Amino acid sequence: xxxxxxxxxxxxxxxxxxxxxxxxxxxxxxxxxxxxxxxxxxxxxxxxxxxxxxxxxxxxxxxxxxxxxxxxxxxxxxxxxxxxxxxxxxxxxxxxxxxxxxxxxxxxxxxxxxxxxxxxxxxxxxxxxxxxxxxxxxxxxxxxxxxxxxxxxxxxxxxxxxxxxxxxxxxxxxxxxxxxxxxxxxxxxxxxxxxxxxxxx
Numbered sequence: 098x099x100x101x102x103x104x105x106x107x108x109x110x111x112x113x114x115x116x117x118x119x120x121x122x123x124x125x126x127x128x129x130x131x132x133x134x135x136x137x138x139x140x141x142x143x144x145x146x147x148x149x150x151x152x153x154x155x156x157x158x159x160x161x162x163x164x165x166x167x168x169x170x171x172x173x174x175x176x177x178x179x180x181x182x183x184x185x186x187x188x189x190x191x192x193x194x195x196x197x198x199x200x201x202x203x204x205x206x207x208x209x210x211x212x213x214x215x216x217x218x219x220x221x222x223x224x225x226x227x228x229x230x231x232x233x234x235x236x237x238x239x240x241x242x243x244x245x246x247x248x249x250x251x252x253x254x255x256x257x258x259x260x261x262x263x264x265x266x267x268x269x270x271x272x273x274x275x276x277x278x279x280x281x282x283x284x285x286x287x288x289x290x291x292x293x294x295x296x297x298x
Contacts, residue, residue, distance in 0.1 A: 111136040117147045117168070120284075124151035126164040126179060127193060135168055135177050138197035142170035148231075148288040150270045150281075165270060167233070169292060174200045174233070176268060200235045205296040207234045210289050227274040231285050233292065234267035 113132060121128045121135075148167045163180040179195040214226035248255070272285045 108133060108136050111140065113139070114144050114147070117144060117149070117166075120147065120149035121164075121166065124149055124164050126151055126162050130193065130195060131164055131166065131177065131179055134179065134195045134197050135166060135175065138175045138177060138199055139168060139170060142172065145169050145171060146288055146291040148270075148284055150272065150285075152271075165268070167268075167270075167288065167292075169202070169295070172202060174202060174205055174235070174292065176200070202296055205233060205235045205292070208232075208289050208293040208296065209234070210286065225282070225286065227282070228272065229282060229285060230269055230271045231289055232267055232269040 113136060117135075118128075118132060121131050124131075146169045150165045150167075152163045152165075153161070161181045163178070166175075166177040168175040168177065176198045177195070178197075179193055182192045182194040209230075209232040211230040211232070212226040213228040213230075214220055247253075270285070272281050274282050
């Protein structure tokens, strides 16, 4: 007889807004799992705003689905991400990974919206284009990419040390009206406006 796993009682009592649950269900990526990882991260705090973004990527060997949910409470930005993760090449069992990160709102350093506007000479006021990228930066972790420094002389074999770049931690979501509908763009703009108004407060 198999062992039935049970969701912890305290997790089942956490209520998420119906609009968030509906957005997760529309995305269609294991909605029960995604909702539960958000419940576990949010806890008893009230969800104030949210944005759910689903994306499918293709490569030569596989199709991978991703879902990212951005959720704000009165004190935190919660980022939940889940995607397909093959256990190993010989396994036929589907495996998903699900990660959450909680960032204090006071630590969010910037909210950036990049609008892509085709034929700007024919821009319709109020439309804001048909595609945008939402980027949220918080700088909790910085990534340093180092490479050996080189000079312009191809025959030089001297040690020139290292050069590199430092990139702050952030997340970017690309949203297209053609792929996801105008409602997705409106939701992204609304979420960005709400988050912008509350960061650093």
